[in-house]
Amino acid sequence: MPRRDQPSRPVGDVGGESGRRRISRRRAIRNSAAVLGGAAGLLAGESAFGQASAVQTGTQTGRRFRAFMRFANSPRSSVEEVRMFALDENRVVVRTEASQCCYSIVGQALGTTQSPDTRILGHGGVGVVEAIGAKVRRVQVGDRVVVANTPYCGQCYMCLRGRADRCQMLPGYGNALVPIGELADGTRVVQHNNEGGFAELMIPYEWYCMPIFYDVSPVELSILGCVGACGLGTTFGVAPVEPGSDVAVLGCGPLGLSAVQGARIKGASQIIAVDPIRARRELALKLGATIALDPNVEGMNLVARIKDLCSGPTDRRFAGGRDTTVNPNALGPDYVIEAVGGNIVPPMGNAEAGPDPTGLLSLQQAWDLCSAAGHLMTVAIGHQGNFTLPGNQWSNGAKNHHPGNMNGVSTLRDMSRFARLTATGQYNAKALATATYPLDRTREAFRVVADRTTVAAVVVV
Ligand SMILES: [Zn+2]
Ligand SMILES: [Zn+2]
Structure with missing residues (x-):
């Protein structure tokens, strides 16, 4: 059996060029995480912005991180500090690197639609796993993951019948948005779609996490996480x-x-x-x-x-x-x-x-x-x-x-496939990421998306 930190296959192998690049991506990310305090994996030309401490706290209880959120029954949206509750046994702590601003949530981000709860907004994003709950098996600490907007549980009626794009772990099937932390005044905070995205940390259930082992930048992967996969799904699905x-x-x-x-x-x-x-x-x-x-x-x-x-x-x-x-x-x-x-x-x-x-x-x-x-x-x-x-x-x-969006995409199968198409230059995600913003300017990014003066805006955390 290979040790957990020694993957049995060359995860740095890009586009079938086996032998040319035999680098353990997981190890590379883990090593650089140790050096950079967790701001690992950002490729050349992308800078890290103010981030929370990467110190592991076991249960993660009390860990502080900043997040762009919408307040309950108020048009207000802003970046606030959140204190984490204990990590659920099925959840993963992901240090966010990038998250794309989907047009479908401009109303929530700009406060023109109602919000019944105080929530971290986002359709997921891209980041590096920093901690996992006791029952998590899909990902390991150090993995780069796409936190997809659509989960893949592999066990529900839809997943078993080839329609994982309708996986019943989606909130639309009655799954409650479970609070993962609180504000300084005690307001409980949930994550949009139980995953968030515009935050220093995402704390999704493991079924939202898709490990990626190809050399593709976080900004490009953030495009794939929702709109890219949805668009490709219309032709592959x-x-x-x-x-x-x-x-x-x-x-x-x-x-x-x-x-x-x-x-x-x-x-x-x-x-x-x-x-x-x-x-x-x-x-x-x-x-x-x-x-x-x-x-x-x-x-x-x-x-x-x-x-x-x-x-x-x-x-x-x-x-x-x-x-x-x-x-x-x-x-x-x-x-x-x-x-x-x-x-x-x-x-x-x-x-x-x-x-x-x-x-x-x-x-x-x-x-x-x-x-x-x-x-x-x-x-x-x-x-x-x-x-x-x-x-x-x-x-x-x-x-x-x-x-229906995602149109037959099975995220655990297809995110990896789409990432490989990106790594080999067949799918150009970079051309779609026409603007990047720091977390503090997330609201501004959504204004630009609403005005359609850019193609896709990505928040680099
Ligand atoms: Zn989306
Ligand atoms: Zn499912």
Whole structure:
């Protein structure tokens, strides 16, 4: 049996270049943690900001750390000091290195939506394990982990049926947010999704922790933790993109731009990206889109334009092509990914705003675009209101609709796979991390995300 500090495989092996880099990543991180007081693993160009002591306290009781939190029944959000309760036997203490600002929590971060409890915000992040509860087996002290927004327990009904993206350890299944500490005035503090992220420490259950053994920077891994995995999942998950296919991606935020890259990695022949923001369209073209369209320019012609792009010289019914004259439902992309959503917080200034702040227009267009037997992935959030679909098409149009973020991603299996795609340069997370902020400026980072003046903002802790 190998000792715990001597992994039996070369965890520093990147991209199959076995033999060239046989470094124990866990050992390297542990060694540097000892030297740097826990601010280990930040790669060149990334600096550490004020951090709590890394001294181990056994149960961790009373350990102090700083966290960006939203207060109960108040619009206030700010960075505060938290005192830890004793570590739960199923939880892990992770020293945070980076955490990405998901658009879906801008309302909580900026105080425009209600919060019933005082919580550390975040959809997880990236960091190094500093302590584990007595029952934890998945990770060891010194591991770098992605604390994913979606857990993988491996034991529930969903995990056992290939839908770990709906793992029943999510709070949505009635799992309470359990306090992990308190403020100086005794206010009990929970973590968003039982994991937090915008804090010097994350204290998640082990089923949120995905160890990563590839040389990828914390900032890049933070992109993967939620939006990156969600976007890649639209092309790897429930309806994997087939080589040579047509893919349309509506919305080119970090999620849509990950879908563009996933489609490219899977060998799509045509990738049509749609976004009102010029910089995002240009980035889409760099990351694999074959054409980028502005919905404000295309207007109500957008669906017809994309369908036209998906017709071609082989479209003769008896020659393996689609029927271009009789049935318009036969036309359209093989895969349509809707990653637009509605405005959760109105942007300040309306420069390059999309045509519909409710997000319903893009849902309607995505449905109309999807061809018969094609696949429609809807993964965006913040849609406001309802829209109608033709009943006969809903029933018999043979459009395959796959709703829900993470779209078939199994985080324990896929985070490692996605990290390897990043390490080998196939997935470009760096291009999406267009702004970094220290913990003290987390609220400012969310303002920028709400205004869509950057692609993805990452808080480096
Ligand atoms: Zn998220
Ligand atoms: Zn599960």
